[in-house]
Amino acid sequence: MIFFSVIIPVYNRAQLVCETVDTVLAQTYSQFEIIIVDDGSSDNTKDVLAAKYNNDPRVSYFYKQNGERGAARNYGISLAKGDYAVFFDSDDWMLPNYLDILNRAIENNPGVFLLAAKYNYNNKGRIELHPTLRTLKAGWYDKSLLLGGNMLACNFCIKINDERRKPFREERDLATMEDWLYLLHNLDNERILIIDETAVTMRQHDDRSMMNNKKVIEARQKATNWALKNLSLSQSQKKTFEAWSHYFCGIHQYLDHKRFPAIIETVKAIKLAGINKKFILLLAKSIVGRKLVLAWK
Numbered sequence: 001m002i003f004f005s006v007i008i009p010v011y012n013r014a015q016l017v018c019e020t021v022d023t024v025l026a027q028t029y030s031q032f033e034i035i036i037v038d039d040g041s042s043d044n045t046k047d048v049l050a051a052k053y054n055n056d057p058r059v060s061y062f063y064k065q066n067g068e069r070g071a072a073r074n075y076g077i078s079l080a081k082g083d084y085a086v087f088f089d090s091d092d093w094m095l096p097n098y099l100d101i102l103n104r105a106i107e108n109n110p111g112v113f114l115l116a117a118k119y120n121y122n123n124k125g126r127i128e129l130h131p132t133l134r135t136l137k138a139g140w141y142d143k144s145l146l147l148g149g150n151m152l153a154c155n156f157c158i159k160i161n162d163e164r165r166k167p168f169r170e171e172r173d174l175a176t177m178e179d180w181l182y183l184l185h186n187l188d189n190e191r192i193l194i195i196d197e198t199a200v201t202m203r204q205h206d207d208r209s210m211m212n213n214k215k216v217i218e219a220r221q222k223a224t225n226w227a228l229k230n231l232s233l234s235q236s237q238k239k240t241f242e243a244w245s246h247y248f249c250g251i252h253q254y255l256d257h258k259r260f261p262a263i264i265e266t267v268k269a270i271k272l273a274g275i276n277k278k279f280i281l282l283l284a285k286s287i288v289g290r291k292l293v294l295a296w297k
Helices: 017-025 045-053 068-079 098-108 178-186 213-230 235-255 259-273 277-288 290-296
Strands: 004-010 032-039 059-064 084-087 114-123 126-129 139-141 157-159 192-204
Touching: 004 017, 004 068, 004 098, 017 032, 017 045, 032 045, 032 068, 045 059, 059 068, 068 084, 068 178, 084 098, 098 114, 098 192, 178 213, 213 235, 235 259, 235 277, 259 277
Parallel strands: 004 032, 004 084, 032 059, 114 192
Antiparallel strands: 084 157, 114 126, 114 157, 139 192
């Protein structure tokens, strides 16, 4: 019996994906399948996976033309045999009890639609906790939790055969924001259960999709416009949503050493949502400039 379908899109990560798959295969909970969706890789991902997992019935490999992760995740869901989809990136690690943690939460909350455990980062061997998730209490939350951004990344689980479930956005220019929009869309009139246990490690490396600041800013702006038009948001929620999107773009302008665009974005955030410690800190750093900030460290 398959209860969890672990869906892993992969694109040109032959050197990383097997470590990821191995952490899924090492789960203490056994009723799962792994669906690997190769989103048009041009490296030897297929050969590497075939050499290692061809004889493992828990692992299924599917190739499709490149369409970005939203399309790959939708394709994976269409192939799933489980009751719940567990989304996972091709460069991260599951702790051995991740699926057990999810299963226990589902048993304690029969029929739960959407749920997530916490994660940490492996930054070149140094383990770091997510600053927001660290203090987030276990319990039920609505979309207000995610108006400022996606603290959950792609690390969540959803009931597959449920009429409430909406698909991922597949537009290529929304890449890097598809997980956030998916959560917001599916939480428009629903709630998510947050579990207070760390069960995933996200690996920080130079090839992560969030490292391209220009691309990330453009995607965030388009995602913000889409959400404002399509989600059920009050005027207060819209202000919060827009403010934190300006703050997000300001951070990535700052990381790209673009002082004046960073200042403009931060000022817009302050005008919408008022004085906030994070906004003021970013404004000060943007005025000084990242080069000087780094030089002082």
